[in-house]
Amino acid sequence: MSDELQAAIEPSPLVADTGIAGLTPSGTQSLAVLNRRRLIVAGLNLATLVLVTALFCRLAGHGGWTLLDLGLVVAFVVSSPWNILSLWNAVIGFWLMHGGRDPTREVHPYTLKADDSTPIGARVAVVMTIRNEDPDRALARLRLVREGLEASGSGERFAYFVLSDTNRPEIAAAEEAAFAREVATAGAGARLTYRRRADNSGFKAGNIRNFLDASGDDFDLMLGLDADSLMGAPTILRLVRIVEANPRLGILQSLVVGLPSRSAFARLFQFGMRHNMRIYTMGASWWAGDCGPYWGHNAIIRIAPFKAHCRLPVIPGKPPLGGPVLSHDQIEAAFMRRAGYEVRVLPEECQSYEENPPHLAEFTRRDLRWCQGNMQYWRFLFEPGLKPLSRFQIAWAILLYLGSFGWMAFVVLAMLSVFEVKPTSEPFPTGLGIGLFVSMFLMSLMPKLAGIADVLITRGAANRYGGRAKLLASAAAELVFSMLIAPVIAFRAALFMIGLAFGRTVTWDGQTRDAERLSWRTAISGLWPQMVFVCLMIAVLGPLAIWGLPMILGLLFAIPLAVLSADPRVGDWCLKIGLAAVPEEIDMPADVAAALHWR
Numbered sequence: 111m112s113d114e115l116q117a118a119i120e121p122s123p124l125v126a127d128t129g130i131a132g133l134t135p136s137g138t139q140s141l142a143v144l145n146r147r148r149l150i151v152a153g154l155n156l157a158t159l160v161l162v163t164a165l166f167c168r169l170a171g172h173g174g175w176t177l178l179d180l181g182l183v184v185a186f187v188v189s190s191p192w193n194i195l196s197l198w199n200a201v202i203g204f205w206l207m208h209g210g211r212d213p214t215r216e217v218h219p220y221t222l223k224a225d226d227s228t229p230i231g232a233r234v235a236v237v238m239t240i241r242n243e244d245p246d247r248a249l250a251r252l253r254l255v256r257e258g259l260e261a262s263g264s265g266e267r268f269a270y271f272v273l274s275d276t277n278r279p280e281i282a283a284a285e286e287a288a289f290a291r292e293v294a295t296a297g298a299g300a301r302l303t304y305r306r307r308a309d310n311s312g313f314k315a316g317n318i319r320n321f322l323d324a325s326g327d328d329f330d331l332m333l334g335l336d337a338d339s340l341m342g343a344p345t346i347l348r349l350v351r352i353v354e355a356n357p358r359l360g361i362l363q364s365l366v367v368g369l370p371s372r373s374a375f376a377r378l379f380q381f382g383m384r385h386n387m388r389i390y391t392m393g394a395s396w397w398a399g400d401c402g403p404y405w406g407h408n409a410i411i412r413i414a415p416f417k418a419h420c421r422l423p424v425i426p427g428k429p430p431l432g433g434p435v436l437s438h439d440q441i442e443a444a445f446m447r448r449a450g451y452e453v454r455v456l457p458e459e460c461q462s463y464e465e466n467p468p469h470l471a472e473f474t475r476r477d478l479r480w481c482q483g484n485m486q487y488w489r490f491l492f493e494p495g496l497k498p499l500s501r502f503q504i505a506w507a508i509l510l511y512l513g514s515f516g517w518m519a520f521v522v523l524a525m526l527s528v529f530e531v532k533p534t535s536e537p538f539p540t541g542l543g544i545g546l547f548v549s550m551f552l553m554s555l556m557p558k559l560a561g562i563a564d565v566l567i568t569r570g571a572a573n574r575y576g577g578r579a580k581l582l583a584s585a586a587a588e589l590v591f592s593m594l595i596a597p598v599i600a601f602r603a604a605l606f607m608i609g610l611a612f613g614r615t616v617t618w619d620g621q622t623r624d625a626e627r628l629s630w631r632t633a634i635s636g637l638w639p640q641m642v643f644v645c646l647m648i649a650v651l652g653p654l655a656i657w658g659l660p661m662i663l664g665l666l667f668a669i670p671l672a673v674l675s676a677d678p679r680v681g682d683w684c685l686k687i688g689l690a691a692v693p694e695e696i697d698m699p700a701d702v703a704a705a706l707h708w709r
Contacts, residue, residue, distance in 0.1 A: 134400040151202070151397045162194075165546050166182075192554075193553040195506075198393070200561075203457075204563070206393070207564060220452070221456065234350060235332045241337075250705065251337070271302075277310060305321070313436065335408065340464075341462050341463070345462055360453060361443060365456060367383075367463060368464060369465050370702065370706060374690075375467070378588045402453045402455040403453070404446075420445040431482075432486075437484050448496050463702070471628055487508050511603055515603070525647060525651060528651060528654065584689055602640070
């Protein structure tokens with residue numbers, strides 16, 4: 111880390127882990143066992159990477175080595191680790207859930223210390239951050255959370271804050287009017303507070319930091335919500351009790367799932383994520399343990415250590431890689447663990463929801479903000495005092511987008527290799543090439559496949575998705591959909607990363623939540639580079655383009671796919687036949703129905 115960045119970080123004393131020697135800070139897991147698990151996972155991933163790289167080297171080096179071949183190997187190595195870890199996390203997660211193991215004791219034993227009958231003693235601030243959002247929609251979600259907690263009998267332990275960073279005057283006026291109506295409806299004792307910042311420094315993390323500096327000492331815990339968040343009272347109370355029962359648990363992240371949607375794009379995307387994340391997170395939590403992830407919302411945070419030790423620096427320099435940290439959550443998690451507190455994700459589906467972007471353009475806009483934020487992380491790789499696994503989590507977040515860049519670089523280099531003529535009479539190992547291609551493809555799909563298999567072999571689980579036939583039809587549709595949009599998203603991220611080198615940056619604004627049409631003009635303006643690139647691929651590769659058929663089809667049909675998957679008529683058709691339905695759509699809870707106004 112540079113001296114300039116070190117000077118920018120407000121120093122805070124590092125707190126040593128407390129509790130029984132050899133255990134995590136909560137005293138619920140053996141550090142030796144966790145370290146062995148981490149070594150096993152590292153060994154499996156490294157061995158797999160070495161194996162597939164060795165096999166690819168046989169292909170690349172056929173007929174002799176060139177600089178282009180070396181570039182292909184580097185691009186292959188950069189783009190492969192995410193697929194490999196996906197494979198092993200899925201295998202571990204499936205083994206934990208169906209291999210005769212007890213996931214609770216293996217993965218989240220800290221939950222055993224909580225008693226559902228224990229009264230809530232902590233003072234909890236429920237904090238919703240908004241920026242240029244529909245205020246009525248956001249406040250309706252918060253009202254459902256508040257009413258559920260009040261009905262639980264523990265409502266007096268919670269207070270509610272709407273923290274606005276809205277900078278559009280017309281939306282700000284609507285916010286104030288909507289909040290006044292909310293207070294009038296709830297009554298004077300509802301413990302509702304609204305605050306809008308004139309200075310939006312630090313974006314969302316800065317907004318929360320301002321709240322903590324002003325009011326954090328009045329509370330023990332904080333529940334962070336985004337404008338699209340919805341959480342059921344039983345889930346919130348359970349998370350609070352778990353954190354109360356574990357004084358050294360600093361952040362407890364819930365597993366967030368997508369709300370039912372009328373958008374075909376959102377339906378298909380979140381159907382895949384539903385199965386992917388459940389298995390993946392279970393496997394990842396087995397070895398990550400006390401150094402888990404934080405996703406920035408739908409999580410319980412212990413305020414005192416968060417306030418004392420998780421203040422983010424302003425990175426020296428100008429955006430895109432300088433300035434406020436955009437992707438604040440993983441750095442805050444690393445700082446919390448450095449301070450001697452555990453960061454955990456509870457890998458169980460519960461009443462913890464969010465909404466996904468309704469079309470490809472909105473998804474890409476959010477993804478590029480995350481991309482820029484993750485690229486800022488390299489400044490923290492050598493931050494003093496971080497746990498080794500926290501450094502890995504930071505590096506892994508960077509590699510998420512470097513992997514996309516590596517994939518696109520691999521494609522470009524493969525196109526250039528067509529013009530290379532090697533003097534050899536040996537036949538090309540076509541069987542090896544096909545086998546390696548299929549293996550890498552299956553690795554990337556393993557969390558989805560394992561998630562679907564989990565539902566199929568769990569008694570009664572398929573009924574939650576409308577039955578086995580609808581589950582399998584939805585899985586097939588989502589698989590095709592994800593194969594088509596993956597290269598579109600990866601290409602856009604790679605192009606954006608090139609732009610970062612020339613100072614291109616993103617803005618943080620309100621997000622589109624509802625299903626809406628995506629015009630052909632908007633789709634063409636955002637996706638024409640993909641069309642130019644795929645036409646170039648076809649022209650250069652000729653018959654060899656068959657090797658990249660999934661990518662070529664995705665890029666070739668990116669524009670019509672974006673328009674059709676955003677068309678409300680297509681979404682309504684999916685809704686009518688139950689395609690890509692999630693359990694909350696089949697048997698809709700009252701609070702979800704109220705949030706969506708579906709009935």
